[in-house]
Amino acid sequence: MGQPLICMTLTGKTIEEDIKLSQKYEKFCDVLELRADHLDENEQLLIRKFPALVKKPCILTIRRDSDGGLWTGNDFSRTNLFGRALAFADPDKKRNFAYVDFEEDYHIPSIQDAAMAFGVRIIRSCHNMTEPIHNLRKRCDAMRKTGYEIPKIAFMPKTLSDVVNLFHESSLMTNYDHILVAMGAEGMPSRILTSISNSYMTYTSPQETADKTASIGHIDPVVLNDLYNFKGISKSTQLFGITGWPLVKTSSPEIHNMGYRHHGIDAVYFPIRSQLISESLNFAEQLDVKGMSVTIPFKESVLYYLHELSPEVMQIGACNTVVRKNYKWIGYNTDCTGFERALLEFLGSNVKTKKMKVSIIGAGGAAKAIAYTVKKLGMKACIFNRTLETAQKLAEKYDFMAAKLDETSAMILDEYSSLIIQTTSVGMNAEGPISPENDPIYFYKFRGTEKVFDIVYVPASTPVMRRASAAGCKVCNGYKMLEYQAYEQFKLFTGVDY
Template sequence: MAFKNNLLVCTPLECETAGEMLSSMKRAETEGADLTELRLDSLSFSHNSEVEKLIKQRTLPSIVSFRLEPSRISSNKDRKNTCLQVLRLAFDLNVEFVEMDYEVASEDVMAEYVYNRSNTKLIVSSYVNGRKPSAEELGYLIACMQSTGADVLKLVLDVEKITELAPVFTMLTHCQIPLIALAVGSRGLISQLLGPKFGGFLVYGSLSDKAVPGMPTLLSLRQIYKLEYINADTKVFGLISNPVGHSKGPVLHNPAFRHTGYNGIYVPMQVDDVKEFFRTYTSSDFAGFSVGIPHKEAAVGCCDEVHPLAKSIGAVNTIVRRPTDGKLVGYNTDCDASISAIEDALTERRITHKGVLEASPLSGKTFVLIGAGGAGRALAFGAKSRGARVIIFNRNYERAKALAKAVSGEALPYESLDRFRPVNGMILANASAIGMEPNSDQIPVSKEILKACELVFDAVYTPRNTRLLQEAKEVGAVVVSGVEMFIRQALGQFRLFTGGLAPEAFMRKLVLEQF
């Protein structure tokens, strides 16, 4: 069954045997695929009767394809003849779709089958490798492909930067016949997730145990992104980061959009150059962004306006495109999220006899910070505003000194961290990536230093219970997970994204379940 917006979800199957392909097809059906692409060029078979048996035994509607490497279309005649025989057989068996390379479809030898096909739809594909075509070049290519008599067109592109997808979205919107666009690689992921918004005919999803870079899994399409809700009016939000694969934002924001009835989708965006990204994606369709490592500071310069707190910190983690004039406005929800989480944990220990805390529990405390990036800056300014004495360690000592100067704190060389003489009752906050998956066995400080800490905070939230927090808890310190910061900053972002209230209980429950 196609989605109610007529979008199809297809799982490509590359298997060595027909048995494996049929088994994978059943799994794809279980995980929610509408159809499969049988990539018969991957199959080992000695006679076409094996292919015929496979096609007849299929349990899902299918696309039959036999890809030829562009450089070998003319040179390898045996391979080409096998391709032509397989595709003709698929036409004869009235398979739902046959896909062929544009170069093959253009040849006279296939014209008869293309012209005389009965129920089979023809997909003509082109693999745009090694070059970065403009919208005009793609438009010309599409016109040539359409002249073959295709029912559906397909573009496959290797992309090095996420900005190279902009002309693809333009083609999806304006193409006169159904178009499939697939960008290969981790930076191409949004070519699938945003396909239905821009008019894509079909998106690809991989089997859960066969992840493909740049391709969402079937389960994520059905359970997280739910593309049946996406249409031309859907607002696009996403995380701008590098790397981006660790993000839990999609599993939080997408269900929250649906829970509140807001027409939005939140997607991971692996961005290398944040300035180029914002120069490229200027449409009001791209309505808001979370900003992650390493772009939080550089993103300040991309905003037309910056909230005073974010300006003083020198880092933004949230950017919203104001609907009235299209200007980009930057905010920082990290600061309040992290500091309030720390304060609340300390408050549980230090309620006054009247039941009211008279000052911030951070006031007068020594606040030791590891990391001087965007998250570190938010923590440093927040701690300073609560009256703490801030000491900063960072691998780049110059960055540590610059941040220390901004908050009237102290910077120490990162190499001296092991020799640091801790102050009893101090607060330790890790705002570096040390301990993040897949390097979850790493820890930024020794257990001896942790013994002097009243509280340890770790901005890392994958894994939820980092080695730093485990060892801090073992020596009796209060621990605050980055998950708590993640929840609080996400609530602030959601309010900014939607201009309304965030469903706090719903979002908190969702995050704790996911982690």
């Protein structure tokens, strides 16, 4: 089977809007899907002209609301619209629709015969917007009424295991063109690794209309090409990734994939979203993923599944990197080295770290790596956490103080305020006004002499950083820590210095 195609879905309200988007993203896609169900009613009458107005082969789709579309009219009206769009075929096939999408239960012989007569390939589709679909191979075989049709199955996985099943079944499907898509956050690998699933094409949406397809997990065509090197992925490409939940935003793929391109390594790094670390590891084993970054909330729970631990992981009790060698998972911690390098740059060469009194906000996996580094640098610290017992357990390990993370500990925080290190996810993706919900130390009043290091990097300035900066404090986000720990991961994955 050939290299999979990139299909960009157009969901504008007017033909003109869709044409402008097709022109903007022309070099990033191979096929355009005109979603006529999104067009204004008067614009739907113009769809016959669309293929002649763009430079790519086109799919005509009029998706019913029951299948995730916007068409709420009756089947008779929809059939008339299909007929209108396929009629009066032009001798130049480029001016006709190249494909038409019919659901598996939509069988109108006259329309199907017209499509086949005019050389329009039929995509026979099946969508389940809420549940996984199993027996994919058998289902695709049944959907192919003729050898001319391309069966398409798109479903919403409940777990990452449903996505594993997609790749397992698709590995045996090499006899005919087919399209298999797992939707949603957990289904993202099926859109990036289309060449591995032997799928005929993958679907994307332009950034301008991403909100319309966010729930089903479409990727921007520029991101798919430039970040994930979609056209360069083959069955021989080495696979790496980052796993966590919900893993809404991450800059790690940009860092790692840039490194692969720079060194000419045939590899791709992509998000592996799951609510269970056991499923992430199973996914990796089934698809031969050779290494993963591990983020919230799995840095501690992953330890149970590892066969070997680096000395740092054994000491810290948390792992942010796993590598698979000889069918065994080996755990490493690069957070500690990444944090140390970023922190020392932030503090500057003139700052003496020994005996500096530091507040560590949080007691999770990241905090464990940071506490390890703080102790290594000779600092004194107090661990602040909402659950005091958790803070105490971490503090005892390094002979630190512990305190409850609330307004009752404001004076203790003030005592350990020469450096405040924020290690929780509070403030992540928080673009709105500062509030107790997005500022973990909302009760603390900055004097302006504190230094604040927040390991969150999206947004670049978190609410607590904005508040500290306004008071005159020197602040730093976690992007440099991310970069430096990623460089260490890159070497563990590839054996090559970043």
